[in-house]
Amino acid sequence: MTQAFDIVVVGAGMVGAALATGLGQSGFSVAVVDRAPPPVFDPQASPDIRVSALSAGSERYLRSIDAWNKILNMRATPYQRLAVWDETRYPLQNLVPRKLIAVEFDATELGAHHLGHIVENPVTQQALWQTAEAEPRVTLIHGHGISSLALSSESATVTLDDGRELTAALVIGADGARSRVRDLAGIGTTRNQYGQQAMVISVRYQGPVEDITWQGFHPSGPRAFLPLHSAGLDFPGESWGSLVWYDAPDELARLKALDDDELMAEIQSAFPSCLPPLTHIDARASFPIARQHARHYFAGRVVLAGDSAHTINPLAGQGVNLGFQDAQALQGVLREARRAGDDLADRKWLDQYEQQRRPANRRMMLTMDVFYHLFSNQVPPVHLLRNLGLGAARALPFARNRVARYAMGIDEELPPVLKQVTARIPGLNQR
Structure with missing residues (x-):
């Protein structure tokens, strides 16, 4: 059995499902293939351990494809403030007053209602x-993967594991960091594994829902707090939150082996004093972190988006936001290709998509690497340098807020200060 579509999207995660929806709304016939069953949301259940900080830019995109109100009808937690500071202790730190090295971004100062929302991944996906x-x-095909991919000058044929064949002008790989589509298309990657891993811990805490998300930087890695929703009538006066603890794999293995009471004691001791008092640990999981970038974003009739094309250090939670930016850019390019009467796989258009997204994604990768190495360094002069940098960010609110508006997706234009910095990074705009 063979079915014909304009586009086949492989991967129905957040980015793939968004892409398929946007393309369908733009008039393309689209098939979406994913091995996983449809996501399920239970409003009575504890929050999923997988959460993302969706930026204002992602919110704007999700509104444009009619998904945002559905998210709000389930659950999402807005945050108005974001804070970062250095937790390393050295004698040289006395040269810089502690109150001057904590930087806080406030939505009010940026002329916005909020900076973003913390949303459980299954909520966004559903x-x-x-x-x-x-x-x-849009045709959704779940419970099946792809077994082969054949490309010709006229079309692409995707064969599913049940023998069905799907033909299309273009195949979009949105099937994650271990993309099967990317492998079948022969697109290689560069990959850098970080020394740290990240542990995510879903907790309840005493107090109302916080309006701030923060990260304290330690030499072993940052420790972060993300606010979630109220714990409801079953737990009066309590709220849900998500903690992220970056550290060496051996240390995280030790922490994961502790019982809940022992882990809670470790958290209360190791996290900053501004962490609300914890009442319950619900779930925990750890995962390796790596930077990965596809050598090309397209080959023949295959194009990549989201984690299939790039993964970054999750330090600032920008991964899914970059994926939604890919989706928006690719939708726009494909609409232009159709308007021009061209083949959707015409190299001219796919090259335009890559030229839009590769430099932007690489900028974010390099920025996260700078933060990772700068804040993981225990050399006293480097420690002083980063504290001075935080102090400068605090003392220059206009420049700081311009950068923050861009990072949060409030402004789409790169601020002049970032243009000057990125222009000096060798090879940034190279393919």
């Missing part, structure tokens, strides 16, 4: 599945 299912031009 909202996007609902929008895709409501779009008559």
Whole structure:
């Protein structure tokens, strides 16, 4: 059995489902293939351990494809403030008063209502599945993967593991960091594994829902707090939160082996004093972190988006936001290709997509690497340098806020200060 579509999207995670929805709404016939069953949201269940900080830019994109209100109808937690500071202790730190090295970004100062929302990944994914299912031009195929991919000058043929064949002008790989589509298309990657891993811990704490997310930087890695929703009537006066603890793999293995009471004691001791008092640990998981970048974003009739094309250090939670930016850019390019009457896989258009997204994604990768190495360095002069940098960011609110507006997706234009810095980075705009 063979079915014909304009586009086949492989991967129905957040980025793939968003892409399929947007393309369907743009008039393309789209098939979406994913091995996983449809996501399920239970409003009575504890929050999922997988959460993302969706930026204002991602919110704007999700509104444009009619998914944002569905997210709000489930659950999402807005945050108005974001704070960062250095937790390393050295004698040289006395040269810089501690109150001057904590930087806080406030939505009010940026002329915004909020900086972003903390949302559970399955909530975002279910909202996007609902929008895709409501779009008559989108066909969702779940519970099946792809077994082969054949490309010709006229079309691409995707063969599923049940023998069905899907033909299309273009195949989009949105199937994650271990992309099967990317491998079948012969697109290689560069990969750098970091020495740290990240442990995510879902907790309840005493107090109202916080309006701030923060990161304290330690030499062993940052420790972060992300606010979630109220714990409800079953736990009066309590709220849910998500903690992220970066550290060496051996240390995280030790922490994961502790019982809940022991882990809670470790958290209360190791995290900053501004952490609300914890009442319960619900779940924990750890994962390796790596930077990975596809050598090309397209080959023949295959194009990549999201984690299939790039993964970054999750230090600032920008991964899914970059993926949504890919989706928006690719949708725009493909609409232009159709308007021009061109083949959707025409190199001219796919090259335009790569030229838009590769430098932007690489900028974010390099920025996260700078933070990773700068804040993981225990050499006293480097420690003093980063504290001075934080102090400068605090003392120059206009420049700081311009950068923050860009990072949060409030402004789409790169601020002049970042343009000057990135222009000096060798090879940034290289393919």
